[in-house]
Amino acid sequence: MTNVSLPMLSLRGVGKSYGCNRVLKDFNLDIQRGEVVTLIGPSGSGKTTALRCMNFLEEYDEGEVYIGGALLGYETMPNGSRRRASERAISEVRAAAAMVFQQFNLWPHMRVIDNVTAPLTLVKGMRPDTARERAMRVLDRVGLAAKANSYPSQLSGGQQQRVGIARALAVEPQVMLMDEPTSALDPELVDEVLEVIQSLAREHMTMVMVTHEMGFAAKVSDRVAFMEGGRVVECGPPQQLFSDPVSERLRAFLRTWLSRNANNDLAAFDSVAEPGCK
Numbered sequence: 643m644t645n646v647s648l649p650m651l652s653l654r655g656v657g658k659s660y661g662c663n664r665v666l667k668d669f670n671l672d673i674q675r676g677e678v679v680t681l682i683g684p685s686g687s688g689k690t691t692a693l694r695c696m697n698f699l700e701e702y703d704e705g706e707v708y709i710g711g712a713l714l715g716y717e718t719m720p721n722g723s724r725r726r727a728s729e730r731a732i733s734e735v736r737a738a739a740a741m742v743f744q745q746f747n748l749w750p751h752m753r754v755i756d757n758v759t760a761p762l763t764l765v766k767g768m769r770p771d772t773a774r775e776r777a778m779r780v781l782d783r784v785g786l787a788a789k790a791n792s793y794p795s796q797l798s799g800g801q802q803q804r805v806g807i808a809r810a811l812a813v814e815p816q817v818m819l820m821d822e823p824t825s826a827l828d829p830e831l832v833d834e835v836l837e838v839i840q841s842l843a844r845e846h847m848t849m850v851m852v853t854h855e856m857g858f859a860a861k862v863s864d865r866v867a868f869m870e871g872g873r874v875v876e877c878g879p880p881q882q883l884f885s886d887p888v889s890e891r892l893r894a895f896l897r898t899w900l901s902r903n904a905n906n907d908l909a910a911f912d913s914v915a916e917p918g919c920k
């Protein structure tokens with residue numbers, strides 16, 4: 643049973659190293675139910691690693707990740723030490739989180755409908771007819787019911803990503819983790835995916851996203867977390883973060899981003915145009 647008073651997702655002092663490269667250091671973030679939180683930051687700051695630690699696709703080695711109050715990946719022993727949890731326990735906790743990948747990760751040899759039903763029948767043991775019914779419902783939700791019998795290669799990138807979102811929705815997750823969901827798309831295909839994500843946000847789906855698109859982050863997020871060097875440096879509503887950045891590091895990041903994206907869509911945030919003038 644889930645406890646509604648706890649954050650949906652909670653990361654406390656999370657650390658992660660690849661060999662001697664300490665990629666996450668004392669990473670702290672709480673995500674409330676119904677909230678959309680976006681991770682931004684320079685390349686290599688640990689955004690994707692943090693996101694993947696949120697469902698144990700990457701095994702964190704310090705701190706704790708809780709989904710709906712349940713510790714993910716480890717179990718605490720009577721003497722207070724911890725050990726890796728069983729695969730079954732890990733699967734049970736991570737079942738509340740579904741991932742949407744940058745490159746869609748659809749199975750190319752399977753029709754759209756089978757891409758969506760496979761996790762339901764193979765992982766959740768759902769009956770094929772029930773799985774199909776649910777798959778059609780979520781495909782309809784992303785406007786792709788008519789493409790159920792197509793193969794991924796017959797779809798545009800935007801449509802493929804909407805199938806990726808439908809596949810994640812089909813498992814009825816409590817939180818969706820999205821790793822740069824629009825960055826593999828041609829610019830003209832971004833909006834259709836953005837619209838689906840915005841409609842999920844309106845329905846209060848809890849979402850954590852990694853993006854390099856500041857305009858996108860501004861449009862969909864309740865809060866934006868700026869990461870650098872494996873930590874959250876600053877976190878707040880986009881209006882505040884983009885117009886009134888506190889840390890010099892975030893100001894420098896926004897300056898660089900703006901200089902590379904002259905036709906940016908952050909115009910709504912007036913002072914972002916010259917964040918260094920604060």
Ligand SMILES: Nc1ncnc2c1ncn2[C@@H]1O[C@H](COP(=O)(O)OP(=O)(O)OP(=O)(O)O)[C@@H](O)[C@H]1O
Nearest residue numbers: 660663665683684685686687688689690691692852
């Ligand atoms: N599987 C891995 N093995 C070894 N090092 C890794 C692995 N995945 C990531 N790293 C390293 O961890 C650091 C953080 O990578 P990560 O992908 O989390 O950053 P990011 O902020 O998402 O970057 P980008 O914006 O470029 O996608 C980088 O130095 C990267 O090289």
